[in-house]
Amino acid sequence: MLVCDIGKNLNGFSLDVNIAAKPGVTALMGASGSGKSMTLRCIAGISKPDRGRIELNGVVLFDYEKKINLPPQKRNTGFLFQDYALFPNMTVRQNIMTGAKHKTTHEKQSAAEELAETFHITPHLNKYPCQLSGGEKQRCALARILAGSPDILMLDEPFAALDSHLRWELELELAGLLKSFNKPILYVSHNRSEVYRLCDDIVIMNAGKNEVFGDKRTVFKNPATVQAARLTGCKNIAAIAITGTRISVPNWGIEFEAVKTPKDIHYVGIRSNYIIPASIAKEGDVIAAFPFEIVSEIEDTFTSILMVRKRGTNLPVIRWEMPKKERAALRGMPQELAFLREYVLFLR
Amino acid sequence: MDLFPLFNSLRITAIATSAAFVVGIFAAYAVLRLPRFVKGLCDTILTIPLVLPPTVVGYFILVWLSPRSVIGTKLYEWFSMTITMRWYAAVVAVAIIAFPFVYRTARGAFESFDQNLLDAGRTLGLSEKYIFFRILLPNCKHGIIAGTVIAFARGLGEYGATSMVAGYIPGKTATVSTSVAFFWQINQDDMAFYWVMINLAVSVVFMVLINVFNKPKVRG
Numbered sequence: 217m218l219v220c221d222i223g224k225n226l227n228g229f230s231l232d233v234n235i236a237a238k239p240g241v242t243a244l245m246g247a248s249g250s251g252k253s254m255t256l257r258c259i260a261g262i263s264k265p266d267r268g269r270i271e272l273n274g275v276v277l278f279d280y281e282k283k284i285n286l287p288p289q290k291r292n293t294g295f296l297f298q299d300y301a302l303f304p305n306m307t308v309r310q311n312i313m314t315g316a317k318h319k320t321t322h323e324k325q326s327a328a329e330e331l332a333e334t335f336h337i338t339p340h341l342n343k344y345p346c347q348l349s350g351g352e353k354q355r356c357a358l359a360r361i362l363a364g365s366p367d368i369l370m371l372d373e374p375f376a377a378l379d380s381h382l383r384w385e386l387e388l389e390l391a392g393l394l395k396s397f398n399k400p401i402l403y404v405s406h407n408r409s410e411v412y413r414l415c416d417d418i419v420i421m422n423a424g425k426n427e428v429f430g431d432k433r434t435v436f437k438n439p440a441t442v443q444a445a446r447l448t449g450c451k452n453i454a455a456i457a458i459t460g461t462r463i464s465v466p467n468w469g470i471e472f473e474a475v476k477t478p479k480d481i482h483y484v485g486i487r488s489n490y491i492i493p494a495s496i497a498k499e500g501d502v503i504a505a506f507p508f509e510i511v512s513e514i515e516d517t518f519t520s521i522l523m524v525r526k527r528g529t530n531l532p533v534i535r536w537e538m539p540k541k542e543r544a545a546l547r548g549m550p551q552e553l554a555f556l557r558e559y560v561l562f563l564r
Numbered sequence: 565m566d567l568f569p570l571f572n573s574l575r576i577t578a579i580a581t582s583a584a585f586v587v588g589i590f591a592a593y594a595v596l597r598l599p600r601f602v603k604g605l606c607d608t609i610l611t612i613p614l615v616l617p618p619t620v621v622g623y624f625i626l627v628w629l630s631p632r633s634v635i636g637t638k639l640y641e642w643f644s645m646t647i648t649m650r651w652y653a654a655v656v657a658v659a660i661i662a663f664p665f666v667y668r669t670a671r672g673a674f675e676s677f678d679q680n681l682l683d684a685g686r687t688l689g690l691s692e693k694y695i696f697f698r699i700l701l702p703n704c705k706h707g708i709i710a711g712t713v714i715a716f717a718r719g720l721g722e723y724g725a726t727s728m729v730a731g732y733i734p735g736k737t738a739t740v741s742t743s744v745a746f747f748w749q750i751n752q753d754d755m756a757f758y759w760v761m762i763n764l765a766v767s768v769v770f771m772v773l774i775n776v777f778n779k780p781k782v783r784g
Contacts, residue, residue: 262683288686301684305702315688364689 218368218400222258222268222278231255231265231424237368237400243411243432244404245447246421252404255421256370259402260295261288272400273367294366298373300357302345308332308356309341315363324363331359350378351386358393369394369401375410383410390414408449412436420444441564445485450561451535453485468534469526470555472504485561488521488537493550503557510549515540524553566735570762572651573739576726577719580658581666584719585712588666593696596674607671614664618724621660625729629656648729651737657725662715669711673704710777717770721763740766 217238224231231251235242244252257263259270261277264285270278272293277286302311312328313321332338335355345353354374361369374390375383391414394401405411411418411432418435420428422443428435439445442453454467458481464471465484494505507527514521520543523533536553538546595606613621629647630636639645647653677700685695701708723741730737732746740763747755 257683260683260687262686288683289689289691291687292689293687295684295687297680297684299680301678301680303681303685303699303703305699314685314690317689360688 217273218259218402219269219271220255220259222255222265222270224254224258224263224265224267226254229424231258233421233424233426235419235426235429237402237417239398239400240417241394241401241403241415242417242419243415244402244419244421245406245408245411246443247447248406250421251424252421253372256295256372256402256404259291259368260293260370261286261291262295275367292364292367294361294364294369296354296357296361296369296371296374298376300345300353300377302348302353302357302360304345307342307344308337308348311345311356312360312363315360317364327363328359331363335359349382351382354378354386355389358390367399369397369399370404371401372404373406374403375405375407387414408436408447420447439485439561439563442483442485445483445561445563449487450485451488451537452491453483453563454532455482456484467532468506469529469531470504470506475557480564481562483563485563486534486555486559487561488535489519490556490559491534491536492554492556493546494552494554495550497554497556501556501558502554503560505552505554507551508553519543568735569738569740569743569759570766572737573720573741576651576654576658576739577662577716577722580655580719581662581712581716583655583659584663584666584715585708588663588711588715589670589701589708592667592670592674593700595671610667611664613660614668618657618661618722618726619728622657622725622728625653625657625660625725629653629729649731649733649737651730653729654722654726654737654739657729658719658722661722661725662719665715665718666708666711669714670704670708673707674700677704706777710774713770713774713777717767717774720766720770 217236219236221234222231229249229251231254233251233255235255244255246252254263258265259277265278265280267280268278269276269280272291276282276284277291278284303314306314309325309328309332312331313324316324316327318324318327329338329341332341335358337352337355337359340348340352340356345356348356375386378386387410394414403411403415415432418428418430418432419426420435420439420441420443422441427441428439428444435444436448439448439450445453454465457464457466458474461474462471463474463484494502497505508524509527511523511525511533514523518540519537520540522536524536525531525533591610595603595610598606626648627633628635631640631646631648636647639647647656681699681703682695685699721741723745726739727742727745732738732742738746740759743759744756744763747753747759
């Protein structure tokens with residue numbers, strides 16, 4: 217169990233994070249510069265917070281008030297750097313051995329060989345990092361980290377340095393590893409699908425603060441904040457104006473009756489693949505329907521993206537996305553588009 | 565032909581460069597970890613022998629180490645030892661002149677070194693000593709060695725400070741470069757030419773060495 221409640225000021229940027237992570241994978245999602253990596257660095261002890269407290273499995277790693285600040289060497293954290301940070305002057309074997317905390321060189325060596333076996337890099341034990349592929353580097357770095365049996369794993373965008381065609385296979389491997397590691401894991405990523413596949417809980421970071429925390433299904437279904445909606449892939453977000461029980465969305469030119477108006481709501485969002493023609497929607501499910509015109513059409517790999525807006529207006533466009541097959545079936549354009557009650561996100 | 569000046573030059577420069585090598589590397593490492601303001605100040609002080617005329621360096625050494633200076637008096641009292649006008653006075657002079665070459669290149673190499681590797685070492689539980697000797701130094705060795713070779717070459721040709729603090733005493737403090745000046749001054753042009761040629765030969769060898777060590781690394 218990790219409890220991390222810290223703050224840090226860095227020329228104009230202020231980090232103010234309060235997160236708890238239980239055994240399992242907790243994703244940290246956020247835009248660049250939202251403080252994800254800095255949070256990991258503070259937990260690992262290679263950056264020092266200005267205030268707060270970090271506790272891992274009952275051990276206090278950092279406590280500003282009590283002036284406790286364990287050096288990174290004593291924190292026993294496993295930190296996977298974005299570029300893997302393998303030591304270029306050492307072979308794969310030597311790299312893994314540096315992570316092992318056994319007493320004798322002989323023990324370290326056999327531990328390294330065992331881990332190399334697990335990570336399928338035995339043939340590369342005597343190679344140098346520059347002779348490895350991206351995937352092999354990642355495996356070597358993971359083996360090196362696990363050699364020290366860390367109390368927490370922190371992965372900083374583990375796939376950022378890899379070609380996309382390598383990612384899938386490695387992700388499957390990593391998924392197995394993450395499942396079998398029965399301690400907290402923090403996983404920093406930009407990629408929402410990757411996060412959804414690999415993680416259990418999600419922390420959304422925005423401008424140095426943790427904005428949303430929750431189970432991944434809940435966060436994706438109801439992101440609660442604009443930033444969370446964007447990071448979970450919601451493309452259409454617009455400000456709202458509330459008059460009595462009516463909610464109007466000026467940017468989309470629609471208005472609807474609010475069943476109940478949740479507090480602090482200033483925006484609504486709708487995912488681009490949840491918009492449907494009004495003709496196929498069930499009456500009771502529709503929250504708003506409007507006549508539309510197509511501004512432009514973009515063909516994506518497997519989907520068609522239509523940029524639409526309310527007919528006869530000059531409003532900002534809404535992104536409507538569907539599989540190409542459905543697009544082809546849409547030849548006779550429907551008259552109206554519908555937003556379903558179930559899929560409209562109300563956002564802070 | 566008396567080859568003592570060549571031997572003396574090599575001896576002085578070897579000892580002085582070794583000292584500059586060790587102190588320069590540690591100074592570079594220490595300065596990098598200082599707070600910004602002190603860093604700039606220390607950097608200026610440690611680099612200044614590079615831009616000062618060697619005679620000024622010689623002047624300061626004389627002021628501090630001559631038998632009439634505070635340190636010089638104590639050294640004589642405690643160890644009956646005078647430093648100036650001895651071959652080891654030249655070691656002090658050459659070490660100071662050569663120091664910035666090691667210091668600057670080591671600093672540059674440390675600065676451009678990937679900090680993540682050091683941090684990775686720390687999170688893996690490696691001691692600072694291990695990280696310095698087994699990760700930082702080996703990966704910076706090309707730059708540091710190249711700097712040291714330049715320091716050695718510069719030290720070998722040192723004239724200004726050496727002639728001030730050690731003078732020219734045949735068989736005692738004479739070096740290659742002071743020999744050239746000495747023989748020229750007493751009109752023994754052929755001897756001056758002889759030592760000029762030795763100087764040139766040594767320099768060529770060092771230029772070759774510098775190029776060998778400056779070659780881009782093949783392996784990461």
